[in-house]
Amino acid sequence: MTNTTSTTLSAPELEWKLPSRGQVGMYALIAAEAAIFTIFVVAYLFYIGKSLSGPIPSEVLSPPICYTVCLLSSSLTIHFAAKSLRTGNVRDFGARWLLTIVLGALFLYGTASEWHRLIYKDGLTITTNLFGTTYYSLVGLHGFHVVVGLLALTTVMVFTIFGAVKQEHADRIDVLSLYWHFVDAVWVVVFAVVYLIGR
């Protein structure tokens, strides 16, 4: 309309590139989730040693190192899965994606067996004492996020099996893997708080 003839726009300005909305949206969601976890972590730290009755953490908790390795290594597998999709290798992508799901499910099994032992052998439930309340809330909140992540990963897996996932979806897969990395990173914090500091 105006100034089109006497335009002073330089060439670099004409190239108009903005951040990906998927990435930005996911980072914003992760920030919100991180704030939620922060409050639960603060509550956990605040209530360490304040339970009026047993059992106490050092009696019943032992670090689930094996399952932790499973979950953390799933970050590697999902990273390489996303990478192979970007190069168009859907078969490798599917295999690595499936491996990620298996590792995540193993972790969940670990949490489930730990809870089963705590409830039926050690008699620790969410109502037993402050340790029970904060432990099941924090670990449960994380477990819930693993479940949500696994549902999303499985959805992608189903689409992959039916051949609907292609190279052009690499950006979306990156967004989803961001979420999964976050779930793994939170576990590092939860692990440190519950099994290292809290004992």
Place this chain on the structure above:
Amino acid sequence: MSTESVAWPSPAAESRSFVEQLHEWITTVDHKRLGILYIAYALFFLVVAGIEATVIRIQLIRPHNDFVSPQVFNRLFTMHGTTMIFFVVMPVLFGFANYLIPLMIGARDMAFPRVNAFSFWMTAFGGLLLYFSLVGANGLYGAGNAPDVGWFAYAPLTSRTFSVGHSTDFWTLALLVSGFGSIGTAINIIATVLCVRCPGMTLAKMPLFAWLNLIMADLVILAVSPLTAAQLMLLVDRYLGGHFFDTQAGGSAVIWMHFFWVFGHPEVYILILPAFAFVSEIVPVFSRKPIFGYSVMVGATVAIGFISMSVWAHHMFTVGMSFAANTFFVISTMAIAVPTGIKIFNWLATMWGGKIEFRTPMLFCIAFLFQFLIAGLTGIMQGAAPFDWHLGSSYFVVAHFHYVIVGGILFALFGAFYYWFPKMSGKMYSETLGKLHFWLFIIGFHLTFDFMHIPGLLGMPRRIYTYEPGRGWDTWNFIVTIGVFFQAAGILVFLGNLIWSYYRGKAAGSDPWDAWTLEWSTDSPPPAYNFFSIPTVQSRRPLWDLKHPEDPDWKYE
């Protein structure tokens, strides 16, 4: 540079049945329609919560009044506070952000239109849940009604022992659900502002409206999430027998206060930043000058965002914190006055030497400036811990935060309603009714909230349902209640003006204010696609460039 829009043959709205139109509104993902839904929803709850406030004030008009019972009084102030914060001010601000941000940054919609719809309906569902407590809170216990634990719901009032029935459950679920909606909208605003700006609109060329709402959305992410976490803990306590806030089992009531105010104080800035955004758009246009100190305004906003995250415990001076904690929160509270003061001076400098037009939106903005200043000053008074020990939980506090929320936020909001009503409806509002609204409301506001400080200074505690005569509070309370009726009359004139102008108002045209931001370059109301072709901008005032090709802004920026 094609910022023009085309006249589109308007679809014959009348020819479609009511059910079809309703279906369109319910299934819409258009940011403008969702914006209007947010605003209409908030206006409905404004009336509801306004009626609650009126009943509260009628009860307090004279000592030993028995207009409502003590139980009902507790429910009224809880519902009034919760409704006004979560179901009036937040949705209405989200509504304006939704409607205006894509138009101002030259986009066709928000970044995630379906998340947008989801967020609105979550918020709407939250409001329904809160009010469903009136019939549903009885549950199987045969006890309970509307929530009656105060809007910050301190433990142990919320424990099963002291809150029988489901009233507290409805309160916490309503806030949890609407919190999800708020977080969704915040994510959407951030992604929209960062990712769908039109070519040429760098961050430094965005309208201040977009900047302030971006910071507001960041604060929603960081502040509403802790509230969500705290509500989850409360649910664990109430439903699963947890002990987070159960002092009998070693839990802490004070940690609820911390968790609530970690949300509660940034929340004030979540509410006020969009009000700043309105003023930053309206004052320059009616002063016929560009905003003074754009980059300083942005910097001050970011500073407010950071500092507001570290002031929460000034709500807790009377709880009894350590010396170090008191000192820290006094200093951080005082510090936030600096960027806020910078903003006030920038608006004044924008008006200075300008050709000021006293239209209704500008009147509300000028009143905002003075009232917000006073609200900030009483805030600094209470930010000093020793002063707060004297006046905490008194009517002085009530007067202070209503000065912020009504005198600041609501006045700016009314300005925004009048300023953008022509864009949203395509019709001009009635200037006479607008000015009548302004004068009724400003008289009522000052009668109510100026005089409310005094019984507070004289020791009248907040949340009491009645008081003894002869303590020197009687006259003040009477004046305060009289002011409410002026405000109520003002609101009725306002709603009447909106409805009357929508049907009978003159056509507004695309740019009635000779304004400078992109939303005024398209039709009123804008077509579904907003812009016929995506505009390109070169300065902060693209429409100025368009109207003054001989002297465009981009030569100087």
